[in-house]
Amino acid sequence: MTVAAPTKPKNLKLVYQRPESLVDSATHYCPGCTHGIAHRLVAEVLDEMGLREKTIGIAPVGCAVLAYEYFTFDGVEAAHGRAPAMATGIKRVLPDRVVFTYQGDGDLASIGMAEIMHAAARGERITVIFINNAIYGMTGGQMAPTTLPHQVTTSSPRGRDVATQGYPIRMAEILANLDGAAYIVRRSLHDATNIRKAKKAIRLAFEAQVRDLGFSMVELLSTCPTNWGMSPVEAMEWVRDNMVPTYPLGDYKVAPELQKLRV
């Protein structure tokens, strides 16, 4: 059966379409996972800034390992946790390109802790999209450095016991202390209002890069319904009720040049 392509009705303005930076395909992400939303926000921002053809994205190891498949700009795939170092190598030889990493919590806050800290300390002109869903997704739901106290995972089956398994790491707060950082904020993807705020933050993070202000990172509180054992709706509510209190949303560092900026 063939279906005629929809024609654009006359006198109507097109206000919503797939960003040019995003590939027209289904993703491998689970239903209710917020990776799709984060991908789309990045794509929209790069389109709006006219940066698609100048951008090089760096995928992590984790569920977003194939992120480069979903964008129409150039991409590379880093070793686990090393995306900020790889981004540094790219940005230093191509300083007029836009370089960003897309990393999960295990990648960025556990195995890649040294690389993210030093990229920020050096003030690398890169942007980091940090997906914090408090769990290792791809490997099957193990405890992450961001797992909440008492949260049950496949490697903390009795719940994360802080006495032996330590406490959650708040990356935005830590990185904001480094002089090389120009823009460090935390947002959430659990409802429409917060998604709009997240998009604005992603815009400002890329603005920090193109304005040569320093390192920028947007931490995005995200869901993992599959490994949390929840429905998509329950997962969104769990972010709101459990993650937001542990990981307060807000601006942790905003360079003065960005404070005046209206986007």
Added chain:
Amino acid sequence: MTRELMKGNVAMAEAAIRAGLDAYFGYPITPQSELLEWMSKRMPEEGRVFLQAESEVAAINMVYGAACTGARVMTSTSGPGISLMAEGISYIAGTEVPAVIVDVVRGGPGLGNIAPSQGDYRQVAHGAGHGDFFPIVLAPSSVQEAVDLITEAFDLAEKYRTVVFIVADGSIGQMMEPVSLPEPRAIQREAPDWAVTGAEGRPRRTLTSLYLQPEEEEEVNLRLVRRWREAEANEIRYREYYLDDAEYVVMGFGTAGRVALSAVRAARAQGIRVGLFRPVSLRPFPYQAVRELAEKAKAFLVVEMNGGQMLDDVKAAAQGQVPIRFYGRMGGVVPFPDEVLDEIHALVSEPPTLDEDPRARWLDNMQRRMS
């Protein structure tokens, strides 16, 4: 051409700059640190990239990123740093991007010491990271040869889209010798057609070492093997000394080969028909040339600054055709020519048998010497 007295590490750094290096990323470790220091001074002077990374892990991943853009890029380190870089080296190999790595080898394992050693032979030539890949490995025996090989290393890395190692033991890095440096080459500016540079006016490009379908990964693996066979056919390098009429053949690479050459000259002066075979490409290893020597020679003497890591390749090449004696100094001890001359005398006076294990006799001798 004018010659300058230069330290090996500095000469290698300057040679890389003249070979058109775009970017250097590294981390301090003895005995290679002068290379990094020279880069920190000279690369900014040339308007190129120098960055001291937070670790060897980060340094190699910076190299990886820069290599993906088609830039000429290198790093340098010593054994413990190679261990940390193994992850990134494997990714570079799997992504098929070119990079040059200088390993100024020190004594090991573990923290070992900072004296010259050849203990990284196996790690670099037979390992270098997880998975199936073949780095090209070149071993200089003088500062001049190190300079010449650096220049060549970039061409090879780009030709085969692979990792090329320069394995220079600590003495090559630390000693000063007169060298003539090549004329500076123009920096290559045209990005190769696989490079990730931003999808301006063209479809996107992606560079990855991830192939989830086993058949797809196998295709990549086979491509790497085919490319390696091409390197085996074209890139074998070795030097021969006094081999035309030699009855006995000494084998050694790098500094061990150079020390052995002095011993061979002394033995020749005493009328012993002995020559030296010095592999320069440790990978691809000159198996065929060694095999041909095995058919002609009465006996081999393999000399190394390790426990016989190249010895195993020589044995594989010789295929039992020739008796082999082994002499190794380890732990950062550099053999004197006289020691090797004694070994040549022993090779002639008490020849090894075809079925003996060269390591067993060597260990017995070392035991006697120590007690």
